[in-house]
Amino acid sequence: xxxxxxxxxxxxxxxxxxxxxxxxAAIASVPGSYVLHRTSDADHNRSVITFAGEPExxxxxxxxxxxxxxxxxxxxxxxxxxxxxxxxxxxxxxxLGDTTLADCVALAHRAGERIWRELRVPVYFYQAAxxxxxxxxxxxxxxxxxxxxxxxxxxxxxxRPDLGGPELxxxxxxxxxxxxxxxxxYNINLATADLSIAKNIARAVRTSSGGLPCVKxxxxxxxxxxxxxxxxxxxxxxxxxxxxVYAEVSRLAAAAGVTVAESELIGLIPRKAVEMGFAxxxxxxxxxxxxxxxxCLASRASAK
Amino acid sequence: xxxxxxxxxxxxxxxxxxxxxxxxAAIASVPGSYVLHRTSDADHNRSVITFAGEPExxxxxxxxxxxxxxxxxxxxxxxxxxxxxxxxxxxxxxxLGDTTLADCVALAHRAGERIWRELRVPVYFYQAAxxxxxxxxxxxxxxxxxxxxxxxxxxxxxxRPDLGGPELxxxxxxxxxxxxxxxxxYNINLATADLSIAKNIARAVRTSSGGLPCVKxxxxxxxxxxxxxxxxxxxxxxxxxxxxVYAEVSRLAAAAGVTVAESELIGLIPRKAVEMGFAxxxxxxxxxxxxxxxxCLASRASAK
Numbered sequence: 001x002x003x004x005x006x007x008x009x010x011x012x013x014x015x016x017x018x019x020x021x022x023x024x025a026a027i028a029s030v031p032g033s034y035v036l037h038r039t040s041d042a043d044h045n046r047s048v049i050t051f052a053g054e055p056e057x058x059x060x061x062x063x064x065x066x067x068x069x070x071x072x073x074x075x076x077x078x079x080x081x082x083x084x085x086x087x088x089x090x091x092x093x094x095x096l097g098d099t100t101l102a103d104c105v106a107l108a109h110r111a112g113e114r115i116w117r118e119l120r121v122p123v124y125f126y127q128a129a130x131x132x133x134x135x136x137x138x139x140x141x142x143x144x145x146x147x148x149x150x151x152x153x154x155x156x157x158x159x160r161p162d163l164g165g166p167e168l169x170x171x172x173x174x175x176x177x178x179x180x181x182x183x184x185x186y187n188i189n190l191a192t193a194d195l196s197i198a199k200n201i202a203r204a205v206r207t208s209s210g211g212l213p214c215v216k217x218x219x220x221x222x223x224x225x226x227x228x229x230x231x232x233x234x235x236x237x238x239x240x241x242x243x244x245v246y247a248e249v250s251r252l253a254a255a256a257g258v259t260v261a262e263s264e265l266i267g268l269i270p271r272k273a274v275e276m277g278f279a280x281x282x283x284x285x286x287x288x289x290x291x292x293x294x295x296c297l298a299s300r301a302s303a304k
Numbered sequence: 305x306x307x308x309x310x311x312x313x314x315x316x317x318x319x320x321x322x323x324x325x326x327x328x329a330a331i332a333s334v335p336g337s338y339v340l341h342r343t344s345d346a347d348h349n350r351s352v353i354t355f356a357g358e359p360e361x362x363x364x365x366x367x368x369x370x371x372x373x374x375x376x377x378x379x380x381x382x383x384x385x386x387x388x389x390x391x392x393x394x395x396x397x398x399x400l401g402d403t404t405l406a407d408c409v410a411l412a413h414r415a416g417e418r419i420w421r422e423l424r425v426p427v428y429f430y431q432a433a434x435x436x437x438x439x440x441x442x443x444x445x446x447x448x449x450x451x452x453x454x455x456x457x458x459x460x461x462x463x464r465p466d467l468g469g470p471e472l473x474x475x476x477x478x479x480x481x482x483x484x485x486x487x488x489x490y491n492i493n494l495a496t497a498d499l500s501i502a503k504n505i506a507r508a509v510r511t512s513s514g515g516l517p518c519v520k521x522x523x524x525x526x527x528x529x530x531x532x533x534x535x536x537x538x539x540x541x542x543x544x545x546x547x548x549v550y551a552e553v554s555r556l557a558a559a560a561g562v563t564v565a566e567s568e569l570i571g572l573i574p575r576k577a578v579e580m581g582f583a584x585x586x587x588x589x590x591x592x593x594x595x596x597x598x599x600c601l602a603s604r605a606s607a608k
Contacts, residue, residue: 268597274582281585283566293572
């Protein structure tokens with residue numbers, strides 16, 4: 001079975017397990033759409049579901065997920081540390097295998113059109129699927145979040161959705177739909193409740209303020225755990241892999257007198273990033289994927 | 305293509321590339337025998353070739369490799385830091401997939417019988433394939449090496465081969481044939497030429513002198529690199545994985561005032577050991593193989 005497209009919807013619900021299960025069920029209700037992974041976080045009050053399949057199945061599942069999210073989630077009652085604009089907040093399509101980013105842009109545009117036409121939830125397009133200048137970065141679109149943009153889309157034309165509106169949906173906000181290469185969502189939790197430390201480290205490591213390349217970072221409190229978090233997206237792990245970020249955040253944390261409690265992946269990670277981290281940790285300069293038994297056997301198996 | 309048996313012959317030749325290529329060619333000359341990996345070390349003067357296939361193909365390739373090694377390698381002229389008793393020194397059969405260790409014991413015994421009968425090279429059986437009490441540990445059999453055992457097999461009955469002999473083969477010595485689960489051959493090179501440091505660390509980490517469980521270790525000089533090496537076999541990486549050994553050797557090296565220059569794998573490593581090392585390095589307590597995209601997709605692919 002070939003799974004040429006991945007989709008990684010981020011929903012503004014991370015506390016009510018029954019609702020998250022309902023969102024997952026909507027995705028799994030489409031034949032040929034396969035849920036690969038699910039992560040929920042209570043402090044973020046957010047869930048990330050990773051699924052994959054043939055383009056048409058993924059498209060249908062994405063629209064059903066958007067519909068279910070709009071039914072179940074009312075942003076007027078949503079609180080969480082992670083910024084959000086929609087019940088289904090972000091909907092990226094990711095190429096796998098031989099699929100191209102352009103294929104995913106086309107899919108994102110079709111998904112966006114259906115979400116507005118069928119659900120009356122306005123849509124912004126981001127990253128490779130952006131259609132307005134300045135809208136490629138997700139964080140630019142989301143500035144102000146649900147509460148702020150709800151006010152601004154009427155008065156400020158530059159804030160209006162790409163499809164639909166100009167008002168946001170009264171409970172479901174808007175969906176930010178995009179196409180992007182694989183990224184690694186990676187969080188490092190610090191053994192302190194001092195939010196300023198996480199915010200300072202996030203600022204120090206993120207690309208936009210002169211930190212590491214291909215890193216987006218925010219500092220969040222994790223009230224339920226009495227910790228703070230440096231929450232990151234690594235947009236090109238070949239440039240900045242997780243182990244490099246871990247080393248840098250550890251160094252900055254130590255300089256601030258705190259330690260790393262643990263780290264966590266949100267969603268899936270490419271195998272190569274795992275191998276890069278292993279080789280670095282054990283100073284294995286000659287390590288190659290072909291040294292892994294299972295990889296070696298699988299490549300033999302597919303060669304014959 | 306299914307590859308149910310792995311075989312990892314260790315040859316006493318690691319300097320002459322043409323000879324090593326000839327040994328590899330002998331293995332690859334059998335239809336259904338697939339060479340997966342090859343490592344040669346000049347200081348050890350030793351090569352490890354990993355291959356796999358169906359049992360009958362692997363058996364035939366192992367016998368051809370033993371024959372070629374006996375033709376090409378004369379231990380009277382062999383010098384290297386790694387202990388050795390034969391031209392083809394060690395011949396372990398390793399179960400993959402649904403193959404059992406008992407299957408590999410049977411294969412080892414058949415290989416040993418053919419090596420003695422067809423090549424007149426005597427055979428010792430080790431580990432799961434051992435047939436004499438006290439002969440399970442490879443290092444016990446190899447004690448004295450080619451030069452020592454050549455003298456002793458006549459006078460000391462306890463030193464005699466399990467098949468053939470009592471004299472060793474005059475140039476090819478003897479082959480130590482066995483069956484064992486997967487192990488990880490893992491070396492850590494220290495940025496010093498002081499052999500006593502490597503020997504002391506090897507003694508401190510090896511199981512037989514009270515170190516870490518499931519670890520065999522020796523200290524070697526690497527004259528060509530001006531370094532010393534802690535050379536290890538990790539016989540159960542679920543008990544003691546490479547990253548634990550790396551941390552302990554690094555700690556002992558630091559205590560001796562030296563640093564780890566780099567480490568190296570000889571042959572293949574199971575994917576799980578890579579993932580264990582990555583999760584440890586990045587303090588990822590919840591890391592699971594199912595979080596790796598490729599693993600996740602492959603398990604979906606095979607499920608349908």
